[in-house]
Amino acid sequence: MTAAVVAGLLAGYGIAIPVGAVGAHLVAVAARSPWRTGAGAALGIAAADGLYALLAVLGGAALVPLLAPVATPLRWVSAVVLVILAAHSVRAAVHAYRAGPKSTEVPPPAPRRAFLTFLGITVLNPMTVVYFTALVLGGHSTTGATEGSVFVAAAFAASASWQLLLATGGTLLGHLVTGPRGRLTTALASGLLITALALALVV
Template sequence: MEADALPIVTAALVAGLLAGYGIAMPVGAVATYLVALTARTTLKVGVFAALGVATADGAYALAAALGGSALTPLLQPITEPLRWCSAAVLVALAARGALNALTKPADIEETPPSPSRAYLTLLGITMLNPTTVIYFAALVLGGSVTTGLPEQTIFVTAAFAASASWQLLLAAGGALLGRTLTGRRGQLITTLASSTLITALALHLVLP
C-alpha cells in the first residue's frame, strides 16, 4: 500500500466504525428485544439475532455507499409506512412474549426460536427501518466516505463490524440477565418489563 493511500484508507475505516456505532448504540426497541430474547433463550440464539441486526446495518451501509444520494429521495416517501410496519411487528412480538409469559404453565418451558429464525426475525425488523439507509446516505453526502471501491469496501466492512460488536455485547448482557433472573417469577418479570419497554419504544418510532 502506498504511503499516500494510507490516510484515505484510515479515514474510510474510522468513518465506517463511527457510522456503525452511531446507528447501533442508541437504545431502541430492537436493542431491547435483542436483550430480552437472549435473556429468555440462549446465548447462541442471541448471537444469531445480533448478527441479523448487524447484517441489516451492513446492507444499508453498502446501499448508501454505492448509491446513497440516489436512494434517499426514493426512500423518503415510504419512510413513514415502513416505520409504522416496523412498530407493528415489534408490538406484536412484545405482545406475544407477554401473553406466553402470562398463560404458560409453570411446568412447561417455552420452545425458544431456532438461531436461524432469530437471525431472520431481527434482520427483517431492522431492514424495515429506512432511516438507517438515510442515516448512512447522509454520511456519504456529507463527504464521510469517498467514492473509490476500496474505500467503500473498508467503510462497509467497518460499519458492519462495529454494529456486530455492539449487538453481540447486548446479547451477552441479555445472557447474563437471563442467568441472574432464573425461575418462573424472574422470567415473568423480565418478559413483562421488556415487552412494556419494547412497546413504548416502538410507539415512539411513529408517534410525535
C-alpha cells in the same frame, strides 16, 4: 484507508449504540434463549446495518428520494411487528407462570430464525440508509471502491460488536433471573419497554 475504517466504525457505532425497540427486543430474546440464538439475532441487526451502509455507498443519494414516500408506512409496520412480538412474549411468560413449574416452556428460536427475524425487523427502518448516505456524502473517505468496501465492513463490524454485547448482556440477565416470578417480571418489563419504544417510532 485508515480514514475509511475510522469513518465506518464511527458510523456503525453511531447507528447501533442508541438502544431502541429492536435493541430492547434483542436483550429480551437473549435473556430467555441460549447465547447462540442471541448472537444470531445480533448478527441479523448488524447485517441490516451493513446492507444499508452498502446501499448508501453504492447510490444513497439516488435512493433517498425513493425511500422518502415509504418511510412512514414502514415505520408503522415496524412498530406493529414489534408490538406483536412483545405481546407474544408477555403472553407466553404469563401462561408459563400460571401453569407452574410443571409447564413445558416454549423452545427458543433457532439462531438462523433469530437472524432472519431481526434482519427483517431492522430492514423495515429505511432511515438507516438516509443516515449512512448523509455520512457518505459528507465525508471524503469513501470516494473509491476499496474505501467504500472498507467503510461498509467497518460499519458492519462496529454494529455487530455492539449488538453482540447487548445479546451477551441479555444472556447474563437470563442466567441471573431463573425463578418463575423473575422471568415473569422481566418479560412484563421488556414487553412494556419494547411497546413504548415501538410507539415512539411513529409518534
